Amino acid sequence: MTEVVKRERRGVVAIVTIDSPPVNALSAAVRRGILDNVTAAVADPEVQAIVLTCAGRTFIAGADITEFGKPPQPPALNDVIAALENSPKPTIAAIHGTALGGGLEVALGCHFRVAVKDARLGLPEVKLGLLPGAGGTQRLPRAVGVELAVKVILGGDPIKAPEAAQHGLVDEIVDELVPGAEAFAHKVLAEKRPLRRLRDDDSKIAAARADRSIFTNAVAAMTKKTRGLEAPFACADAIAAGLDYPFDEALKKEREGFLKLVVSEQSKAQRYAFFAEREAAKIDGVPESTKPRPVARAAIIGAGTMGGGIAMSFANAGIPVTLIETGEEQLKRGLGIMQKNYEATAARGGIPADAPAKRMALIDGKVGLEHVKDADLIIEAVFETMAVKKEVFTAIDAYAKPGAVLASNTSYLNIDEIAATTKRPQDVVGMHFFSPANVMKLCEIVRGAKTAPDALMTAVSVAKKIAKVPVVVGVCDGFVGNRMLAARSKQAEKLLFEGALPQQVDGVVTKFGMPMGPFAMGDLAGLDIGWRSRKDRGIKSEIADALCEAGRFGQKTGKGYYKYEQGSRAPLPDPEVETLIDQTLAKLGLKRRAIDDQEILERMVYPMINEGARILEEHIAARPSDIDVVWIYGYGWPVYRGGPMHYADSVGLKHIAERLALYAKQTNDPSLEPAPLLARLAAEGKTFASLAQPNKAAA
Structure with a gap:
């Protein structure tokens, strides 16, 4: 009936398969295809059960968020889910890869769910400033109970299939997806199992209805670190509606909450950040055919706070590391701190009890730079002085094997100057981690003038493997993040001198x-x-x-x-x-004056935006959104404000340029004069977003 959704009958079981690469997102065509094929299967007298599955690498991984803000196209997702739920024949979702957002909501509309062992299921809408808007806040609590539902919905992180099975979200773990689902369908028919419509099953929310503290305690635990965010509390309100009202009324309240959030500035900013992170993965000037060099072992030079954190990041990803120091005492101290950090995380339940031993076994401590010889990627994390960096790179150049990528963790210094001390500047790149390196997600990848495309791709690829968000930047003092931070720091200090x-x-x-x-x-x-x-x-x-x-x-x-x-x-x-x-x-002969909070805010933020404009003019960052990713993941910029450049667009560049010009005059500080790019965009009534290329990452 449609190219993206196909149906075949295997005996009495209809297999409805979604095939809409790359992630089977719930576009209008997919929604129509599911509805038409399920309706046809219900009408087919030969069919007794319906299996909904997906081709490719994953089950439905969510809504097509490129449709947000556009006129809705029929059918609505709730209509698709209702067709599955109201089917007189058993409907079974067969899950592999990830069932996320609207994908999990579709699965919750089925009477039964089976999954392969490594599948993951979740409702991550909260991370986009939204709530699940197609029954997720109502059906998930009925499937798994209120406590786990609050954790999944307010936290936004998926759970693995075995845990989902333990709590009743998945009925059976299968070895082979479609054959397993088909066998399960025959079992349901043979045993004459009643069709479980979650909308009609209140058994798992009864306890929270009787004792509201079950719900309120779960919400309190999940909202400890959600300062300033609206969506987690809106999610909690939607779940609470399911405890207070009949299903259909609660569903209406969930929808009202979703529609309110989808037009909010916070959700727009969070959705922007979602796309910005994916845009950052696109690297200008590197052919698409460029492959990263293989990295089987890394070497980290320096076992201090930064070097130890970087080594832990590699061990966490299962990549063997040689950790190198100049003396036994420093090495022993560094390894000891890492061991304690792992043990503390395990004690809190953050990692399995056997993880500290397994991860420490991947870290081989050595004294002497000659031990870099087997590494495919070498990262120095030594003192932030050019003389020390040059000394280390001269030694690395002598010992490293041909083709090894040589990276500096410098946060300010000139990568080209460092690369010039080696005979292989094409292999040198910056990998600026943020402290603590085993926790912070950003990695500024600094491309030198002579950095080879495959060396650059290696740094980007490895950063992703160790769970970092890589952003490629150019060479200048402080790169993107610290250069902008310096502009803020200068104003912070000036404000003290003014009162x-x-x-x-x-x-x-x-x-x-x-x-x-x-x-x-x-x-x-x-x-x-x-x-x-x-x-x-x-x-x-x-x-x-x-x-x-x-x-x-x-x-x-x-x-x-x-x-x-x-x-x-x-x-x-x-x-x-x-x-x-x-x-x-x-x-100093200076007098204090009263300074209001608005001036402080503008002088803390607008000079950073101004420096961001200069960074774009100099092509240090490829896109305004890359700057925003740096600040969200490296400096704790609130994601609900979308990064400094996005925030600038929301405030208005004309206003920002006028205020900067005023402060430049008021404080006699020429650095506050609007950058040429900012002044031009302000005069033309444009935004930083207007500089971005029109293409968008896939949802």
């Missing part, structure tokens, strides 16, 4: 949605690091220097811009800091 206090600046930044403000972040990193750097460069910063001269280095000393109680990391405003700032300003 703001650290807690006011940090309060505005965290209220905006960032995890930390610049001054709390400085205390966490250690103020002495910047102090030493300023001394080396002959630079003064009177307030920051005065803090360091008073022995206030941040959390490590219990005092910095804030004070910290014994054993606590919570920053507390310190009257001594206010006194020190007043004394410094008096000495």
Whole structure:
């Protein structure tokens, strides 16, 4: 009846197969194909049971989100699900790959579900700022109970088929998908099993109806870290409707919640971020036929915080690592910290009990750079000084095998200058990880002037394998993230000299949605690091220097811009800091003025956007969305604001350019003058998004 959905009869069982690459998304054609073929199978007197399955690598992996915001095309997904649920003949979903979002909602509409062992099932809509809008918040609690449903829906992460089977979401695990589903259909017919319509089965939500704390406790546990996000609470409200109202009324309330979210600024930003991450995978100037070099073993140079975190990322992905240090003591200390980190994660239930031993077995500690000789990828994570980097790369060049990719974890330094110390600059690339490297998802991949396309692809491919989000950037001081951060840091410091206090600046930044403000972040990193750097460069910063001269280095000393109680990391405003700032300003002949929160917010964010415009002008980043991915995954920019460049578009570039020009004049700071690109787009009434190529990643 349609090319993307086919039907064949095998005896008394109709096999309805969706074949719509790459992920069998629920486009209008797929929805129509399912509905037509199920209707035809129900009408066929020879058919006694219907199996719904998918060709290719996965079951239905979700809605076609490219349809969002466009006029709806019939049939509606709820109509498709109703046809499966109301069928007088058993309907069985046969699941492989992933059944996500609308895909799982379709499966929940079937009377039974079978899956292969490695299948995964979930409702990730919350990660797009949405809630499941086709009965997911109503049927999943009825399938697995309220507690697990809250975890799956509010967390957005899929569960594996064995766990799904344990909780009743999957009726049977099968070895071979279609033959197994067909055999299960015959079993259902032979045993005359009643058709289980989840909409009519309240048995698994009865306990939560009787004791509401089951639901509220589950929601409280899942919303601890959802500061600023609307969707998790909307999801909870939709699940609660299923406890309070009959099914059809609750379904209406779920739909109302979905329609409200789909037009919200938060969901638009989160859907933008979803596409932006996929766009970042497209690398300009690299032929599509370029293949990455094979990486069977990696070597990490430096067993400190960064090197250890990078090594753990490789071990987590099952890639053997040689971890290299200059001395036995440093190596032993680094390995010990990694062991403790793994054991602590296992104790919390984050990884299986046997994982620490298995992962540590993949990390081979060695002393001496000669041990890089067997590695296909070598990443140095040593001190951030050019002299040290050059020394290390000269040695690596002598020991590394031909074709090995040589990567620097530098966060600021010139990759081309580092590459020039080797006889193989084509093999050198930057891989800038973020601390803690085993947790943070971003990896800035820095392409040097001579970096070979396959070396670049190797860095990108490996970053994905170790669960990082790679973004390719060009060579400049600080690349994308730290270069923009420097613009913010400069303004944060200036605000102190004009009369703001650290807690006011940090309060505005965290209220905006960032995890930390610049001054709390400085205390966490250690103020002495910047102090030493300023001394080396002959630079003064009177307030920051005065803090360091008073022995206030941040959390490590219990005092910095804030004070910290014994054993606590919570920053507390310190009257001594206010006194020190007043004394410094008096000495410099400066007077404090009242600065409102709006000015602070604009001076924290708009200069970053301005620097982002310069980065685009210089082709350091290929797309505005790449900058946004860097900030979402590397710096904790709130995903519901879509990244600094997306946020700029939502505020309006004309307004931002006008405010920057005002602050440039007010503070006598030429760096705040609107960048030429920003000024041009503002004058033309355009957005940063207008610079992006028109093609979109597949849903």
